[in-house]
Amino acid sequence: MNSEIPDWVRLQKALSIEAQRGFTDLAGNQYRFSEFLCLSFGQAPPVGTPGSERRRWQEFALRFARYSQLPPAQRQSLVLEARRFLYDLRQTLESSPELSQPKLPRTKPAIGNSKTASDRFVSLDDPIGTLAEVGRIREKSLEERLGLRTVRDLLFYYPRDHIDYARQVNIAHLVAGETVTVIGTVRRCNCFTSPKNSKLTIFELLIRDKTGQIKLNRFFAGTRFTNRGWQENQKRQYPLGSVVAASGLVRKNKYGLTLEDPEIEVLDSLGASIESLKIGRVLPVYPLSEGITADVVRKAVIGAMGAISQIKEPLPVSLRNQYGLLGLKDAIANIHFPTDADTLGYARRRLVFDEFFYLQLGFLHRRHQQRQTETSAIFTPSGQLIEKFNQIIPFSLTNAQKRVVSEILADLNSSTPMNRLVQGDVGSGKTIVAVFAILAAIQSGYQAAMMAPTEVLAEQHYRKIVSWFNLLHLPVELLTGSTKVSKRREIHAQLQTGELPLLIGTHALIQDPVNFRRLGLVVIDEQHRFGVQQRARLLSKGQSPHVLSMTATPIPRTLALTMHGDLDVSQIDQLPPGRQPIQTTVLSGRERSQAYELIRREVAQGRQAYVIFPVIEESEKLDVRAAVDEYQRLRETIFPDFQIGLLHGRMNSQDKEAALNAFRDNQTPIIVATTVIEVGVDVPNATVMLVENAERFGLSQLHQLRGRVGRGSHKSYCLLMSSSKTPDAHQRLSVLEQSQDGFFISEMDLRFRGPGEILGTRQVGLPDFALASLAEDREVLELARDAAEKIMMRDPTLKEMPSIKKELEIRYQRLLGGNILT
Template sequence: MHSPNWTRLQKALAVEAERDYPDLMGNEYRFSEFLCLSFGKPPSNIPIGERRRWQEMAMRFAVYPQLERSERQHLVADARNFLSQQQKLSETPTEPPEPKLPRTKTLVSSTTKSYARSATSLEQPLSQVIEIGRNSRYLERLGLATVRDLLFYYPRNHLDYARQVTIAHLVPGETVTIIGTVKSCKCFTSPKKKQLTIFELVIQDLTGKIRLNHFLTGNRYSSRAWQERYKRQYPIGSVVAASGLVKQQKYGFTLEKPEIEVLDSHGDSIESIKIGRILPVYALTEGVPADSVRKAVIATLPVAKQIKDPLPATIRKQYGLIKLRDAIANIHFPDHQEILAHARRRLVFDEFFYLQLGFLERRQQFKQTQTSATFNPQGEIIQRFSAEILPFQLTNAQKRVINEILQDLSSSTPMNRLVQGDVGSGKTIVAVFAVLAAIQSGYQAALMAPTEVLAEQHYRKLVSWFNLLHLPVELLTGSTKTAKRREIHSQLETGELPLLVGTHALIQDPVNFYKLGLVVIDEQHRFGVQQRARLLAKGQSPHVLTMTATPIPRTLALTLHGDLDVSQIDELPPGRQAIQTKALTGKQRSQVYDLIRREIAQRRQAYVIFPLIEESEKLDVRAAVEEHQRLSEVIFPEFKVGLLHGRMSSADKDAALNAFRDNQTQIIVSTTVIEVGVDVPNATVMLIENAERFGLSQLHQLRGRVGRGSHKSFCFLMSSSTNQDSQQRLAVLEQSQDGFFISEMDMRFRGPGEVLGTRQSGLPDFALASLVEDQEVLNLARNAAEKIMLADQNLCGFPSLKKELAVRYQRMLGSDILT
């Protein structure tokens, strides 16, 4: 269960106040970033209403850098008071005393005797379980065939109807159960809609009254006879239990879509599988009733005791984990929130643990592979490049990462390293040292990029340096002419061509290397595992260097790259200025246009970015093609305005980019095709239209196209959205230039799949685990997996663990692990 470090938070606030509110820089984050992240993770045991207050405080700190000193002072004081209140709340529960209400029957224990005769084994077909019978056809639609399948089909959520409160203590947004006496009951056809029948029940307890409604659509409910029969179920004076989500209405509180059960008296136990308990909510498909799944689970719960736990008892004890069979039983129908939390924690741990164990096993297997490509990192070519050609001084971070790479390359074990670096941190030059090490050792290298624009960018930069070393470089993309392709293929096979830069064409073409020793993959998350594997197969266990300019949080890195060695370039080159970033509305557009004119008057250039190529009927966005015409003819007729988008031919893209690089066009209107790789140091202004349509990480990448020279640069986020979430997201960009912090916030706002730019990003398929909420458990699972591998690399001493790993790891990563 997540609990804040109260002392650390209060200390951070106190130090910031003592230093007169400068937004201090800590070891990892700025003060404002640390507070924003901390408040973004409220304690898990607080009411929904309080969670909203934590999120609001997080967003206030998102704009802390833009505040005046007096505003910062007020915010810090508010935060200190807020934390003091919340700490008292967490330590001294202020909930009203629970009324003495009927007990809800415990399903896990009560079903054991009732159903022991029918569900007998984990591998028993569901169709043979007496209590399920023909309902097994519903479960088949969910891919569930056996008792084991069903028990491991975890709920996607739970409704907590176990919390029984009096009517006076209802809080909007909470799910509760109330007990009361029926004071009135009506069932009638709506006077405005003849197809709509309204059921209205008023119940009362010692603290107040509440009105509950059901709305029923259909002719069968319009019959007076049906309505009278329905009313007779709830006679005046009878005692009922009702569960649901508390909602605030015009005339007071109510329960949304309440579940209602009539009791014999106030002392009776509640028999329902829904009311008064923590109710599991399962992912369903069309035509599958929720109650059919719940009843089937209840029928099979006794068999959970047969589940064998492959996790060693020492690991369970060390990390405070309950047994697997207890976790399975209580993830479905727990008696209370505490046991549900323990069940979920164990099952989340398992998901992370087997993934990390699989990564570590794959990493171990990779390290046991031998490569013939052992490089000499101290050769003449690298020395010449460093002494005569390198156009700038390397940062300490670049030097550190280069040394890590060269050390890997001198080993007989193939390198498998990921280099992460923020926009503009200088990853390309790091890759150049690896490439030169390969070439001077008599090997060839391949550099694969996801787009022609990025491949072309790399090619241009490498040619300018390698020509001075008299080393040939070629570019192979989908638009390379046939004759040129043949020439490249021939030079590769003879070994004349030491370096080939390209896109997917590197693996789609019949490309055969003479002696491939190094593979460099840029923006590697944009390639599938199979695509990367096909490129590696063109050599004999070549060294692999992957790079990404999309900084990702550690939790996401562990779940994507747990089998890689990771280097981080965490330092920008000296002289790089922060990009002034501002979120604006359409009313301020003319001010941006004026600034663009002033910058161009000083021979600077500007980007204007749009999310779509053509006007969409569904999305109210400005289209790049139409806006290019308007900007060039109406707004900036005195300047040359270029156009760049993904549907243009390769030749037209090159022409547009070259014209912009050479300052023949002062403004370029583009889609996100320029997101990564385009390097025009003279560009100082970026205007992003409909910025709310982009993710934070993508906006950060786009912003990185300016600020690459010595001049002050600007990024304007134009948005017409009044949505509070959109405004809060853009405020993060205004606040921070730190790509890792931005990606962390992006993951919280939109989820990990979207941070990577695509839902098909190779993320594991977790049933329960959340990379946002379960970071602590992920770190524990990684630690446990490392201990297991350290004790027994081949898992020979853990046969059941090894068997479970084979099943789980493949299920989470799909067929990717087979490549």
């Protein structure tokens, strides 16, 4: 590494990959991650580094020398600190005008500035069929299959990945696993039908440069390629002594190094420019659909590049300079056809910033509008009901619960509608916090509604709250899909007269003709499982009611910002006293008998166990143990002396309730279930959870499941049975062995699996980013949030920034369909 100019990209890439893989101190071709970082920081810091930063640079060398001895949480902290340090140092050293508008290398003319593209006028709003590179025939398929209608659509159709063929190396310096371009002279060319397969044609090309030689192969399957005339034509394209450039992924086979499925172009001479759209460039890889090839999209984008000059820059120069952002036109040009990896990095960073920035601006603009709204429901934070409730509960609230209750009651005493999310780990006591809000509404003369995503969870809330409300002499009802028609009518009538102050239910609350007399508070549990429109329909039953959302799935800050950027967030970060730590162990199939023995021992002592499966019935596609089939096997051969229950989502409500009641009453000490028991089942006597095929679950989901045990006074166990032999699967599951902190676990889950999987569903109202990654681009998200907050503080109506306001309106619709509502 040159001490004057560090290889920023390589350092940040190493830190990024280590974060992706879960801080495992990855082994590279030459060094482990920690060794590479130690060596990198062990060299002299860059010229111009300030004195205090020089000391930090040297300290990082010592800290990474001890990296392998650190626990995962400290490794994560060190990697994040190093990434921020490098980013800040680079900004300091390169804080000249050139950084905000990086100069592009001039080694190759930019694609799209060719004569064919610029000779004719191309408008951003032109149909793509007007481009010569597309034509009317391809226009229809690009529109129908990729949704591309205008030239603007093409320019904003970002690649999903890039292959870096821009790096040219000598043949002797090839390294397996790298993507490169080599240039050499043809020493031999052959094209023939395989002697072992009459339908396979093999093309061989031997090229040499001053350092060595390499043999390249291409394979063509099909009888049309076995035609001798076609084969001879291939050979004539690469005459002996001609100069060729070849790009591809370096692979090692039994004959040595080669390029996998290489792209090859004949050049005029050594040193001649490469005209290919693929060879010697950073090659864009686009999302495709059946019948659309990569070359079709690339050529269409090239045709659209002539319209880049018409793109207007919404962000002021001062903001771009402050956050080190490339201009939008250059960013669009170089996200498609960058001249090198550094330029691609600048372009991607700007476009990722835009995706986050307009989302955050939309959230903050919405919150500003909400705060201009007045609610008809202003609750008194103190009163007889709350005082009496404090007297009847047989325990004291934790400090965290008291803090969150105070935040909620302060919101409820305001003329601005509350919009607050309460996050709390499994068993942290969110329900009782919600009850304080409900009682504040009732004692102020209003009604409350509480909606849960499943009948099991709704019934659990009802069971708990009705026991408290009976002591307070307050009526409460439950409305689900299983509620009988006569009971529904009775509930509807009581709501309209105001006799019923609290209704708990599932989607039935919005599906039924439910009309409240005076709805003042809406409580939504596990709110990410409801769609935007579903939540809006419940809110519409009152006049700007207060909204309290709850989740037992701790959400990392990056995910919270992209889902709940317009909410106030409270965290119950403390468990009630008496909650038992749960001993978690990952087991292989060979250790199954140990799991059964533990269950047998615990049940013999009067306690209970869950056995969890990922699917209900055996599937040919998934090699997983199915609940129904394994229920029979466990009952007949493994635990014939014990009663075993069965619970899954396809059972009707009566059977579900019967199975749950039997388990609660310890009539069935073992229950075989699917994830229907993930939330809402509270059986303090249960001490063992065995999760089959645990590798099929996300970490956050496993953490939720684990929370069903450890709720009583006895020691509890969670056994994660995994049939996978892959290191990644074991690495994921070991996180649960090491930690019971839901926020840390969800952060790791975000790295391993992505945001949609953390929340247990893909339709959770997450924005559809074209480039941004919540796991990889956290630093850019924080910068975008900071920029959006500063703009909203200075100009909340965006009156002084019409270009940003106009772009926000466009992006707002595209990101979340105009519904940033939580």
